[in-house]
Structures are given as C-alpha cells and as structure tokens.
Amino acid sequence: MPFKKEQHSKESCNxxxxxxxxxxxxLNGKWKLPLILALQNGxxxxxxxxxxxxxxxxxILSKELKDLxxxxxxxxxxFSTTPVTVTYELTAYSASxxxxxxxxxxWGTQHRERLVNHRKTDYRMQEVAT
Amino acid sequence: MPFKKEQHSKESCNxxxxxxxxxxxxLNGKWKLPLILALQNGxxxxxxxxxxxxxxxxxILSKELKDLxxxxxxxxxxFSTTPVTVTYELTAYSASxxxxxxxxxxWGTQHRERLVNHRKTDYRMQEVAT
DNA sequence: GATACCGCTATCCTTTTGGAAAGTAGTATC
DNA sequence: GATACTACTTTCCAAAAGGATAGCGGTATC
Incomplete structure (x- = not known):
C-alpha cells in the first residue's frame, strides 16, 4: 500500500x-489553556x-470561565456560605x-530547545565572525 | 506508585x-494552519x-509566509524565470x-460530533416540551 | 450605619489582528 | 511607449481581543 500520500482529496483536506x-x-485566546491547567489540581x-x-x-476571567x-x-x-462561595472544577469531558x-x-518543549540551540549556534558564529 | 497526581508542583505546571x-x-492566528495544510500536497x-x-x-499572505x-x-x-516564479514548500521540520x-x-472531529448530537438532543427535548 | 468580603458587572480605552484598495519593481511582449 | 504578468508593499481602516478602573448586590460584623 504505497499510496498513503494520495489520500489528499480537496474534500478530505477541508x-x-x-x-x-x-x-x-x-482553545483560542490568551487564557483558556492557562485556566484549564490551573484547575487540573482541583x-x-x-x-x-x-x-x-x-x-x-x-x-476577562469571568468571560473566559463562561466560555469554558x-x-x-x-x-x-x-455554595450558600457567607460570604457566598463559588467554585470552578474541570468536567470529565475536559479530560478528552x-x-x-x-x-x-x-512539541513546545522540543521547539524551545531547538530555539535555544540555534541561539547558541548564532552566538558561536558571531564569536567566529568578530 | 499511586502518586502520579502529586507531581503537580508549581514549577512543573509553569x-x-x-x-x-x-x-x-x-500556530496562532487565522491562517497558519490552513497554510501548512495547503502546502502538504507539495x-x-x-x-x-x-x-x-x-x-x-x-x-496577510505575505506576512504569514514570512512568519512560517x-x-x-x-x-x-x-526561480529566475520570466516572470519570476516563487515557490513555498514545507521543510522537514514542519513534519514535527x-x-x-x-x-x-x-479532537476537533469528535468535538463537532458531540455538538451535533447535543443539538439533536435539544431538538427532541423541545418537541417534548411543546 | 459604616465597613468588609465575595463574586462578579459596566464603562471606557488600548492594543492587536485582519482586511480593502491601490501601488511598485522587474521583466517581457505588442 | 503602453500593457501585462508575478510577487509582492504601502496606506488606511474596521473589528476583535484584552485590560484598567469603578461600582454593585448580597450578607455579615462592629
């Protein structure tokens, strides 16, 4: 089956x-993922x-919480304590x-490592160049 | 080793x-991923x-291409044809x-299916309610 | 009655993002 | 010399996202 690459029909791509x-x-915006990660501890x-x-x-927090x-x-x-207590907790669906x-x-981790290595390389090249 | 959940130190979370x-x-913005997918056929x-x-x-296209x-x-x-020809192709790194x-x-696929099922459910519930 | 605490909301403003429309540079053809 | 073609750039503008600041409603305490 050497034709895996040929499955790129326009419809399937779309x-x-x-x-x-x-x-x-x-997941868009500045805060969605930070919020989800923050709530992963409970x-x-x-x-x-x-x-x-x-x-x-x-x-912003209020809006993002509503979106999520x-x-x-x-x-x-x-909770009807005094003063009132409101908690936010992740659902089972969030685990998906x-x-x-x-x-x-x-990917982000290896990409950052790659960038750091590039910077080191650039630095060495500058040293050589001067 | 039942303490996998306890690895959530503040530093590791950050x-x-x-x-x-x-x-x-x-990957941010409206066009990065569409562009990458468009170039996956060559x-x-x-x-x-x-x-x-x-x-x-x-x-916008010019800016996004520069970012990528x-x-x-x-x-x-x-290519120095006349008129000039410029092509954009994915690198090996993009495969990462x-x-x-x-x-x-x-995830997007199953999320959409889930939304469709919810809409169906909502519709049935409305029918029952009226 | 003043103050305090929680969980917000309302108003206004700045920054970022994306887009419409026109123009440019280089080369070639008529 | 006018026109055409590719691959853009420039200028101006609109919409969306994000943020600063102040205030509100409910309840309790001093």
Missing amino acids: THLNAVKDALYV PLRFNEIQKSLGEITPK ELNEFLNRKV LERVIDELRI | THLNAVKDALYV PLRFNEIQKSLGEITPK ELNEFLNRKV LERVIDELRI
Missing part, C-alpha cells in the same frame, strides 16, 4: 482543516484563580483534551 | 504551561496559495508538527 479549526477555536474559587493566574482582570463552561470543560458550583495538550506540550 | 504557550504561539506559488485559500489578501519561514516551517525558493495536528484534528 474536512481535516475544519476539524483543526474547531479544536483551536475552543477546583478553585474565583479569587483563587485570579491569584493563581497573576494578572487576569475579573472581567459553555464548552462543558468546567462546572460552576455555588489530554492528548491534545500533551502533544502541544511535547 | 514549565508545562509555557511549553503549551510556545506551541500555540507559532510546493505552491504565491498566487496559487492565494487561490487555494480563497479570501486571503496579499498583505522564520519558524522554519517552510522554504521560499525563487504532525502529531500535534493529528491530535487537534481528532
């Missing part, structure tokens, strides 16, 4: 492209997430992202 | 997060890419993205 776009669509409250992420403003809830990556739970996130992490 | 961010950084010329992608303007070239995902080759793209595609 299907593939749309699937990739769908995936990136729900549920957190609104203010705890804010502290954990550092510089996110409440407006709509995509069923997390659940919002309200594991392989995607793993591959992004693996 | 390392993971940064790696994921690095990966998404080079090199294309500037105008061919434009036609293939449909609605991209020359300014900087990241060493593709090579720009100039294969697993990332595969996982995005797989």
Whole structure:
C-alpha cells in the first residue's frame, strides 16, 4: 500500500482543516489553556484563580470561565456560605483534551530547545565572525 | 506508585504551561494552519496559495509566509524565470508538527460530533416540551 | 450605619489582528 | 511607449481581543 500520500482529496483536506479549526477555536485566546491547567489540581474559587493566574482582570476571567463552561470543560458550583462561595472544577469531558495538550506540550518543549540551540549556534558564529 | 497526581508542583505546571504557550504561539492566528495544510500536497506559488485559500489578501499572505519561514516551517525558493516564479514548500521540520495536528484534528472531529448530537438532543427535548 | 468580603458587572480605552484598495519593481511582449 | 504578468508593499481602516478602573448586590460584623 504505497499510496498513503494520495489520500489528499480537496474534500478530505477541508474536512481535516475544519476539524483543526474547531479544536483551536475552543482553545483560542490568551487564557483558556492557562485556566484549564490551573484547575487540573482541583477546583478553585474565583479569587483563587485570579491569584493563581497573576494578572487576569475579573472581567476577562469571568468571560473566559463562561466560555469554558459553555464548552462543558468546567462546572460552576455555588455554595450558600457567607460570604457566598463559588467554585470552578474541570468536567470529565475536559479530560478528552489530554492528548491534545500533551502533544502541544511535547512539541513546545522540543521547539524551545531547538530555539535555544540555534541561539547558541548564532552566538558561536558571531564569536567566529568578530 | 499511586502518586502520579502529586507531581503537580508549581514549577512543573509553569514549565508545562509555557511549553503549551510556545506551541500555540507559532500556530496562532487565522491562517497558519490552513497554510501548512495547503502546502502538504507539495510546493505552491504565491498566487496559487492565494487561490487555494480563497479570501486571503496579499498583505496577510505575505506576512504569514514570512512568519512560517522564520519558524522554519517552510522554504521560499525563487526561480529566475520570466516572470519570476516563487515557490513555498514545507521543510522537514514542519513534519514535527504532525502529531500535534493529528491530535487537534481528532479532537476537533469528535468535538463537532458531540455538538451535533447535543443539538439533536435539544431538538427532541423541545418537541417534548411543546 | 459604616465597613468588609465575595463574586462578579459596566464603562471606557488600548492594543492587536485582519482586511480593502491601490501601488511598485522587474521583466517581457505588442 | 503602453500593457501585462508575478510577487509582492504601502496606506488606511474596521473589528476583535484584552485590560484598567469603578461600582454593585448580597450578607455579615462592629
């Protein structure tokens, strides 16, 4: 079967492209993945997430949490304590992202190593050049 | 060894997060992945890419191609024909993205199926409700 | 009644991203 | 010398994303 490469019909390409776009669509923006990773150690409250992420403003955090809830990556739970307690926790569905996130992490790691090596090489070349 | 979950130190989380961010950084924007997928069938010329992608303007295409070239995902080759011919082709390094793209595609596909099923369910529930 | 805490929302503003339209450089043909 | 072709670049503009700052509603404590 030497013809694996020939499966690139225009339709299948578009299907593939749309699937990739769908995936990136729900992970887009500056905060989606940081949020998901932050919640992987267990549920957190609104203010705890804010502290954990550092510089996110409440407006943005609120919007991102709503987006993630709509995509069923997390659940919002309200407890009638005083003052009220609201927690956000990852759903079982969010675990389906594991392989995607793993591959992004693996690729990102080796890409960064590659960049560092290039910089070293550039530096050596400069030394030689001067 | 039942403590796999306990490996979530703050430092390792940040390392993971940064790696994921690095990966998404080079794939960001509306056109990076469409471009890479378009070139997977072989090199294309500037105008061919434009036609293939449909609605991209020359300014954006030029910028995106430069970004991808900087990241060493593709090579720009100039042929001294008349008029000049310029082709863009994927590098060997771009193949390192294969697993990332595969996982995005797989996840995107099942996510879309899931959304379609939800819509069907919602429709049935509306029918029952009226 | 003033103050404090939580979980937000509202308003306004800046930055980033993407795009429309026109123009340019080099070469060749009529 | 006008026109055409490829591969862009330039200028100007609109939309989207992100952020700073202030405020609100509910509850409790002093």
